[in-house]
Amino acid sequence: MQDKYITFPEGIPGFETLTQFYLIKEQGAFCLLQSIEQPEIGFTLLDPSQLNIKYNPRIPKNYFEKIGDGEDNEYAVYVVTTIRENILDCTVNLAGPLLIHTEKRVGIQVIVGNEEYQVRHKLEDLIRGRE
């Protein structure tokens, strides 16, 4: 998924006009989702399997249908992290992961059905496996 752009037809909440992004693999666990239209805007994403928790988002079916045909399995899920100066202040949004159709290269931010997932979980706790 490197160096090719991904389209978010609806943008990303808060940045609804930005629809084209590069997904750049950083070293290790993180990826950078970099806006093409506004290069100073970028999101640090994390593959949730890198966290020491079981992440089982309930993603409503219509999201899959919106970006693909809902039938195949070519989807990837990333969580958005907020990386602040102090490591203890860094958070992960488990309530709103990004769903990306890896073949069509189309993405959408999902609002999951799980009530236990919040918008701001402490990243450090999830890395250390403290839920």
Added chain:
Amino acid sequence: MLALTRKKGESLIIDGQIEIKILEVQGDKVKIGIEAPKEVTVYREEVYKLIKQSNQEAAKTNQGTLNMLQTLISSYKRE
């Protein structure tokens, strides 16, 4: 804003394709059923606002911290 009064079991139709039905009323809580085409996304407003706000904060990344987190993740990664 358009304000309409509905009773339990009654519906509203928006644009000929979205149906909003009052399923249950209990004290200050109302249970609503929504039937809409699949391209229509429905959110609880407060969750959507939180995600929007969180995205705006997330758009600025501190590179130094990211490098430290990377090291932390590698040290805790499951076998």
